[in-house]
Amino acid sequence: MRVALLGFFALFLSQFFVAAARASDPVRAVRIWPSQDYTRITLESRQPIRHSLLVVKNPERIVLDLQDVEYASVQQEIADKVLTSDPYIANLRAGRYMPGVVRLVLDLKQEVKPQIFLLKPVGEYGHRLVLDLYPVEPIDxxxxxxxKPEPRAEARPAPTPGPVEAKTEPSTKQSPVPVAELLKATPAEKPRTxxxxxxxxxxxxxxxxxxxxxxxxxxxxxxxxxxxxxxxxxxxxxxxxxxxxxxxxxxxxxxxxxxxxxxxxxxxxxxxxxxxxxxxxxxxxxxxxxxxxxxxxxxxxxxxxxxxxxxxxxxxxxxxxxxxxxxxxxxxxxxxxxxxxxxxxxxxxx
Ligand SMILES: [Zn+2]
Incomplete structure (x- = not known):
């Protein structure tokens, strides 16, 4: 009986320590790659991060709950990572949501289509949790x-652009050219337009x-x-x-x-x-x-x-x-x- 109790206690202790170890698992790195195509956020860690994602409206936000990650490491890693030029993310903040859960909140500049997935360790990277934010209307x-304006010969600047030249240019272009002259012209002499x-x-x-x-x-x-x-x-x-x-x-x-x-x-x-x-x-x-x-x-x-x-x-x-x-x-x-x-x-x- 005593052995059984001890065994149970040992099991309880080991479970407790596993839980404690999990709770203190730090996030190694947070990287953000903004672009017009999509913005990617990567959270790198020693173990795969259990997570849940929630899209919130008015205003547009994404809530990402991370289980068993160390809050301090997240807080430290996300600091100053969002660029003002990011087309999709306005702000990124972290908070302790409940015991064992760190909540990341992304304030968005526009509605997005999120994709979230895990990547196994490869190369120098550990486990990665990847959140991609795509525009609702994909960039074609x-x-x-x-x-963009078509690159036309007319639009090309003159070798020595000066205000006088620029003014005289249209008049020379509008001057009538005899049809016979045009027909005589070889392909090499054709204007670039x-x-x-x-x-x-x-x-x-x-x-x-x-x-x-x-x-x-x-x-x-x-x-x-x-x-x-x-x-x-x-x-x-x-x-x-x-x-x-x-x-x-x-x-x-x-x-x-x-x-x-x-x-x-x-x-x-x-x-x-x-x-x-x-x-x-x-x-x-x-x-x-x-x-x-x-x-x-x-x-x-x-x-x-x-x-x-x-x-x-x-x-x-x-x-x-x-x-x-x-x-x-x-x-x-x-x-x-x-x-x-x-x-x-x-x-x-x-
Ligand atoms: Zn290469």
């Missing part, structure tokens, strides 16, 4: 592109947000390097009268690989350029890597090594697996894929 990359079709180039800065990509020896992150290159390339491409560039991401946030391709397809891109500054197995490797969609897998061991690395980016960058199938089905339906692969390989060899 095509509409975003059309909202004759561009009938714009070549659209999707520039994809690799990695971003939770996924830093490769690390340079000086501490540089691949995700920042790729974005800098993409922005510079965009300026160069947009300066061409018959070309325009679209960035898949223009900020420090993660986009799933399928979303990047999806965005390029939506703007009917003629070319998809994925920019990477990879750390290869040999530190002295030079050159760039070009990826083409492949049906039968990578064409060489080196390409396979790189492709595997890039596919692992989704694991590190964090993708909600619940919505994956929809995109996969769409991609498989795209019958023009084979043609795209052929063209991509041709370009890569050029």
């Amino acid at each position: 990359p095509l509409m975003a592109l059309l909202d 004759d561009v009938t079709r714009l070549v659209t180039i999707a520039l994809d800065a690799g990695h971003g947000g939770e996924d830093p990509g490769a690390r340079g020896r000086g501490g540089s992150r691949e995700k920042h390097v790729t974005l800098t290159i993409a922005r510079k390339l965009k300026t160069i491409v947009d300066a061409e009268p018959n070309m325009r560039a679209v960035l898949t991401r223009d900020g420090d946030y993660y986009l799933a690989l399928r979303t990047r391709v999806e965005k390029a397809r939506r703007v009917k891109a003629d070319l998809f350029v994925s920019i990477h500054a990879d750390a290869f197995v040999r530190p002295h490797a030079r050159g760039s890597s070009v990826f083409a969609l492949s049906e039968r897998g990578a064409t060489s061991a080196a390409a396979r090594w790189l492709a595997k690395r890039e596919n692992e980016a989704d694991l590190i960058g964090g993708v909600n697996l619940d919505v994956k199938d929809r995109y996969l089905a769409q991609t498989l339906l795209d019958l023009s894929q084979t043609a795209t692969i052929q063209d991509s390989l041709k370009l890569a060899r050029a």
Whole structure:
């Protein structure tokens, strides 16, 4: 009897300590990645965080209850994390809701569609609880592109723009040109305004947000390097009268690989350029890597090594697996894929 009682007491004690240990489990880090596409909040911890989410109206708020996490660590980690430029979050605060439950309240700037999911430890990360806040009306990359003024030759500034030149320009343009003169003109002499079709180039800065990509020896992150290159390339491409560039991401946030391709397809891109500054197995490797969609897998061991690395980016960058199938089905339906692969390989060899 005494043994049984002792056993029970020991069991009770161990349960108590397990509960106490759980209650003091600190949140390792809170990271916020704001963007127009969506804002992501990541809570990283040693154990998966049990949670419940509540959407509250008037005013728009999201209430996220976290079980068995240390309040002080949450309070410390969320301080000064919300940027005023965040399109969706106005403020983030934490409170002790009830014993063992920390309540996070997100004051929103607009109504959102939240997605919440857990990610298992990968790379340097522990368990992650991810909350993505999407706009109710998804941002359409095509509409975003059309909202911008078309790059026209007329809109291009003169080499030495001066007020006098700017005033005289319209009168020269309106001066009548004899039809015979126009007919004689060779294609090379045609004014640049004759561009009938714009070549659209999707520039994809690799990695971003939770996924830093490769690390340079000086501490540089691949995700920042790729974005800098993409922005510079965009300026160069947009300066061409018959070309325009679209960035898949223009900020420090993660986009799933399928979303990047999806965005390029939506703007009917003629070319998809994925920019990477990879750390290869040999530190002295030079050159760039070009990826083409492949049906039968990578064409060489080196390409396979790189492709595997890039596919692992989704694991590190964090993708909600619940919505994956929809995109996969769409991609498989795209019958023009084979043609795209052929063209991509041709370009890569050029
Ligand atoms: Zn990369």
